[in-house]
Amino acid sequence: MLHYDEIMPSMKRPGGRSARVRAAVLEGAVLELGEFGWRSLSVDRIAARSGVHKTTIYRRWGSADRVVLDALLDRGSEGFPIPDTGDLGEDLVCLGRSVASGITDPIGRALAAAIIDEPDSPTISRLADAFWSQQFEEARVIVDRAIKRGDVASSVDGGQIVESIAARVWFRVMMRRGEVTDMWLEEIVGSTVEGLSPAVERD
Amino acid sequence: MLHYDEIMPSMKRPGGRSARVRAAVLEGAVLELGEFGWRSLSVDRIAARSGVHKTTIYRRWGSADRVVLDALLDRGSEGFPIPDTGDLGEDLVCLGRSVASGITDPIGRALAAAIIDEPDSPTISRLADAFWSQQFEEARVIVDRAIKRGDVASSVDGGQIVESIAARVWFRVMMRRGEVTDMWLEEIVGSTVEGLSPAVERD
DNA sequence: ATCATAATGCAACATCTAGTTGCATTACTA
DNA sequence: TAGTAATGCAACTAGATGTTGCATTATGAT
Known part of the structure; x- marks a missing residue:
């Protein structure tokens, strides 16, 4: 850090x-x-x-x-709140909302601007990396809890799932200038979560 | 436009x-x-x-x-080349590579900087929207071809798939300052494409 | 080819902003 | 409460930004 x-x-x-x-x-x-x-x-x-x-x-x-x-x-160190609703999909939708509001505020925008405009600055790079690493490390428990509940296979990488959601939200807000509606969030969470259920064991 | x-x-x-x-x-x-x-x-x-x-x-x-x-x-109107390898996964990996190299060039960075720093400029917003809409409209044929081949279900939204890949690449390059390696691309493409196959029809 | 004039080159200028310096003033902290 | 770190203040320099009037060049219509 x-x-x-x-x-x-x-x-x-x-x-x-x-x-x-x-x-x-x-x-x-x-x-x-x-x-x-x-x-x-x-x-x-x-x-x-x-x-x-x-x-x-x-x-x-x-x-x-x-x-x-x-x-x-x-x-920047104030992280997103980690939701715990008992349902993976709902947790991810909540997280998506947090990410959306986090990146539209001045600090989030400044971080993004800094990263884009200063691609060679090691300080900025470390700052960005530290920030997101921490966020994802904290947020992956959302998936880990789902694994524990038996809702998703244990092989699933929580960090990847969370990063995927964050990336989609970031791109939509920053690059597409789109609104992050609950409907849209549910849609992308749905297609991300789809197919993560553990295979039914037969023995 | x-x-x-x-x-x-x-x-x-x-x-x-x-x-x-x-x-x-x-x-x-x-x-x-x-x-x-x-x-x-x-x-x-x-x-x-x-x-x-x-x-x-x-x-x-x-x-x-x-x-x-x-x-x-x-x-900015020079779009990404649209690959056609005959395999959805490989096409998407190629596209991801194009997106990655597109970001690092000055025009891509300038567009990103403009979008982030000028959130209220309608000109910039329209420019960004026009650019990405065109990109995704062109790129969705990758998925449409896969549908035609019978590799994925016809209900799949090509635009969403393509945007998902682009978003992951952007986020990785911009926010995480990570390298976009083929291995990583194959990984995210794999998890995106997973579960898109059409249900086997029984009659 | 020629000619009116659109577009650019050039120099000199006005203006504004960024950043500095020396000294006075305030108010921590030992 | 005394020493001095930190800030306030005004005046300044330097440099970048943008402008104006006129000379020069080259385009496009005839």
Whole structure:
């Protein structure tokens, strides 16, 4: 996983005002991201919106990009909630909804924009990998529970199933600009889950 | 579909020099995109690289963004080649490879960046929708042929299958920064195609 | 071939934004 | 409460962005 210290200078007085300033700046940056997107982000506007002087931002972060990076590290770790309805299909539909709302919010979009626009940045790569690996590691229990219930074969790879759903949702939202309706979710979950039932043992 | 005229001023002498200028500028823009990404694109550098004066670019396109948009319209319509190997799985693996290489080229990345960073632009939305709709409409014949061969049930939606593969590839490249190996492609194609065979008719 | 003029080239300019520096002020924390 | 880390502030530099007027080139109609 990626740590705060790796991109930020160490501070000798991280508490009190500094902490408030950081929170205000990150909050402002996220709002700006949501409103204007990363490409037209400016330190001046983040400063104005957060009520912090731009000099401070330049001194602590150095650039608007690093503010966004910091915001990603700060908030990106809040994962999706893991549903547990007792039914694999329903769990996956819930997860799909979470993914959909997660990627449309400013942080999710910023992460996507960063990854696309900065294909060679190792920091971004590690950030993305860390984020999704963690998400899928947590979410695979959805499938593991279904295996335990005997609803699907034990050979099924939970990570793959979950990633498949996330990928479909991501693509629809990002690339197709489509709505993620419950009907559509049920459809893709249905075709994904289809044929996973364990073979009937005859002996 | 989106037309050139919708974003570009009509010219009274579109041939000869004007056409050469446009080609040079779009080519330069694509090279710049590949090297620096959209976020750090500048009219000055496009002008320098294409050997066209920056005034001309400002007069004809107005901004670097519109140059990129024009480039997308100009080249984005070149679709993926549609494979025809006689086997559904193999066709889909080929298609996956095309999608993967399509993403990494500058135009694909620019389109992705545009879509993500400009969620409210109707022009971008229509461009994206037109692009993908066309791709999937063309690619669904892969599945239709398999249906005709009797390899899969006629109820299967070719568009969904194709989109599913494209989505997995995009997600892997963009979000996970993973390699798209043949082995991985065969794996996801396998799990997608699994269970599509027509029920054996008994009469 | 010729000619009106569309399109581009060119230089100089105005404007705006990004980022810096020196010093004053605030407020952590030892 | 004293030392100083962190921020606020204003003025500045540098550089990129976009504009304007005029000269030059080349297209397309005659």
